[in-house]
Amino acid sequence: MRTDTTIYRARVRQSPRRIALRRTVFLTAVVVLLLVLVGLAFAGSSSTLPAGTTVSGVDVGGMTRNEAARTLSQRGAAVAHAPVRFTAGGYAFSLTASQLGVEPNWRQAVAIAASEGDGFGPLRGFKRLRARFFGNDVAPPVASYHAAVRYKLGQVADKIDRPGVDAKLVRRGLAVRVVEGQSGRKLDRPAASAAVVAALASLERGAAIELPMAEVGPTVTAADLTDAQQKATVALSAPLRLAYGDTRWRVPRWRIAPLLDLPQGGSTDLSIGGHGAEQYLEKLSATVSRKPQDAHFQVAASGKIVIRPSEPGLQLDLAATAKAIAAAAFSVDQRTANLVVRVAQPARTTEKAQSMGIQDVVSSYTTTYGGTPGRLHNVQLVAELIDGTLVAPGATFSFNGTTGERTAAKGFQEAPVIINGELQNGLGGGICQVSTTVFNAAFDAGLPITARTNHALYISHYPLGRDATVNYPDLDLRFVNDSDHWLLLRTFVGSGSLTVNLYGTALHRHVESETEPLVETGAVPVKEVDDPTLDKGKRVTDEIGAPPRQTSVHRLVYDANGKLLYDNTWRSYYVGEPTLVRVGTKAPAKKKKPAKKDQATVTTPAMGDAPVGGATSAAKTPTATTPASTTTPTRP
Structure with missing residues (x-):
């Protein structure tokens, strides 16, 4: 019986592991319960923000969301226009939130703060407990006007940025x-x-903020730059020698020095170049080079064109020579550089000149001229400017394009010129003598004339209806070379005449022209000018004018077979030249009143006075009439 009882008691005894597990579960339940109770104790109301919550440093704990947002908005508005001082690189500047559109989103910040203290009861309590003991600062999302921020920082950078300085x-x-x-x-x-x-x-808004x-x-x-320095040392260590054929030049060290182009702009290479090298090479080129001579056209005594042959020249190859000098300068033992000289071909060779077809006179025209020294000078000057002009087949000759603007810097002088229909002194007077002569040479050659303007005033020494005025840049004389060969324009200036010849290949054209008579189209205009030196009512004519007039020229151009090529009419309208009249405006002198005399006083009558006691007659002063004077107007 004992044995059985002992075995039973052993079976009902619990193991230590099981007891420990039960204790753990119990304690855990107790802890959880306690935590739940603590969480519930600190959970508070979800409608208020947890204690210890701050937004941008402002304590909003215990406030509702609306209260917190309102408080923060008021604080933000109060500092929106308050400046913040910034410093950078020794410069200081101030900015405000309103300037850069900086706007914190306070409501969103409050929502973030609320979410960090929200949740199921106990959980909310622990979140709030953490905020109470450890704090919870929320930074609001911030919007800004990015363009304004970039602009302001760009201004700051312009002042303080300083690039690195290269060695x-x-x-x-x-x-x-x-x-x-x-x-x-x-x-x-x-x-x-x-x-x-x-x-x-x-x-x-506190102390200044240093920007990074x-x-x-x-x-x-x-x-x-170590290699470049070594190369420079070698270059200046000894003289150089330049060689061209049998000629040698010695280049001393002091002459080599300005030829060195030291590294710059981020480069580390040393070379022969720069302004000093360019000047030296140009002088060297002038020594060894020879300009090529273009073939050009000469007028023989017979009037025929003779071609003077072209000649090739010599030209120093500046780039290749600079390279050769560099190779010698940067060498320790091979310090002789051979100049590189190439043959320079003329722009117009003899063969090309022969193919241009300039052989004989195509057309010639001569006009006579005179006038002031300034006018004679201008005629000669502009004739030189257009002399030798070549007009390619199909190309257009432009008087203004060939001469350019007529300025004092080019040597033009003042002379009589027509300005706004009146004869005045102006720069370049006399140029139209040349343009008129060129027009008539092209006219007689039968060439198409695409631009021509008559003078404002009629000028008798020019061919009737065939004058041509020019004014840079608006009034031009232009004609077209419609032949298959080149044309050469030459001018020949005599003491009182100007000849313009067009040379080329004979065109075999027949030109017929008819000029209408010069007819008056109105009365002579009168220009009156007040003259305070003449008595009122008097008129003095200083210059007799001319009426407005017009004419036209009709030209027919036929080829060698009688085919009509051109049918042109040029009409010329000349304004009237006013008769210049001075009109007196001087008021007549006032008559002096006779002095009162005592009747008892007897005086001796002056000459012309009536006898005492007789009738007195006023003395008559004869009126002088100034005859009208006339002068002949000066023509350009």
Whole structure:
């Protein structure tokens, strides 16, 4: 019986592991219960923000969402126009939130703060418990006007940014040394932008805020210029020799020095170049070069065209010669450079001149001229400007395009010229003598004339209806070379005549022309000018004018077979020249009143007075009439 009882008791005894498990479950349940109770104790109301919650440093704990948003908005509005001081690189400037459109979103910040203290009862309690003991500061989302921020920071960067200074080579006489580079600085714009917006979004306005800067290193360091310095030392170590054929030039070290083009602009290479080398090579070129001579056309005594042959020239190849000098300068033992000279071909060879078809006179016209020394000078000057002009087949000759603007800098002088229908002194008077002669040469050649304008006034010494005026740049004389060969325009200026010849290949054209009589189209205009020196009512004619007139020229041009090529009519309208009359405006002198005399006083009558006691007659003053004077108007 004992044995059975002992076995039973052993079976009902519980194991230690099981007891420990039960204790753990119990304690856990107790802890959970306690935690739930604590969470419920601190859960508070979900309608208010947890204690210890701040937004941008403002305590909003215990407030409702609306109260917190209203409080924060009021604080933000109070500092929106308050400046924040920033510094960077030794410069200081102030900005406000309103300037850059910086606006914190307070309602969203409050919503974030509320979400961090919200949740199911006990859980909300623990969140709020954490906020109470550890605090919870929420930064609001911030909107800003990005363009304004970039613009302001760009202004700051313009003042404080300083690029790095590259190391460089400096030559002093025959010595070349390296100058160390220097670091620069620049505004760190992304970081500075974030700092500016954050500072302006803050509700505090305190000490100045330093904006972040970044260091900018030099592109070229002293180590990068080691090879260039060594090359410069070699170049200046001994003289050079230049060779061309049997000729030799010695180039001393002091002459080599300005030929060196030291590294710059981020380069580390040393070369022969720059202004000093260009000047030296140009002088060298003038020594060894010879300009090519174009074939040109000469007028023989017979009137025929003779071609003077072209001649090739010599031209120093500047680039190749500079390369040869560099190779010798940077060499320790091979210090002789051979000049590179090439044959320079003329622009117009003899063969090309022969193919242009300029052989004989196609047309010639002569006009006579005179006038003031200034006018004679201008005729000769503009004749020289157009002399030798070549007109290609199908090309157009332009008088203005050939001579350019007529200015005092080109040597033109003042002379009588027609301005606004009146004869005045002006720069370039006499030029139309040349343009008129050119027009008539093209007219007689049967060439198409595409631009021609008559003078405002009729000029008798020009061929009737065939005058041509020019004025840069609006009035031009133009004709077209419609032949298959080139035309050469030559001018020949005599003491009182001008001849314009067109040379080329004979056109075999027949030109017929008919000129209408010059007819008056109105009365002579009168220009009256007040003259205070003449008695009122008197008129003096200083110059007799001319009526407005017109004429026309009709030209027919036929080819060698009698085919009509051109049928043109040029009409010319000349304004009237006014008769100049001076009109007196001088008021007549006032008559003096006779002095009162005492009847008892006897006086001796003056000459012309009536006898005493007789009738008195007023003395008559004879009126002088000034005859009208006439002068002949001066013509351009």
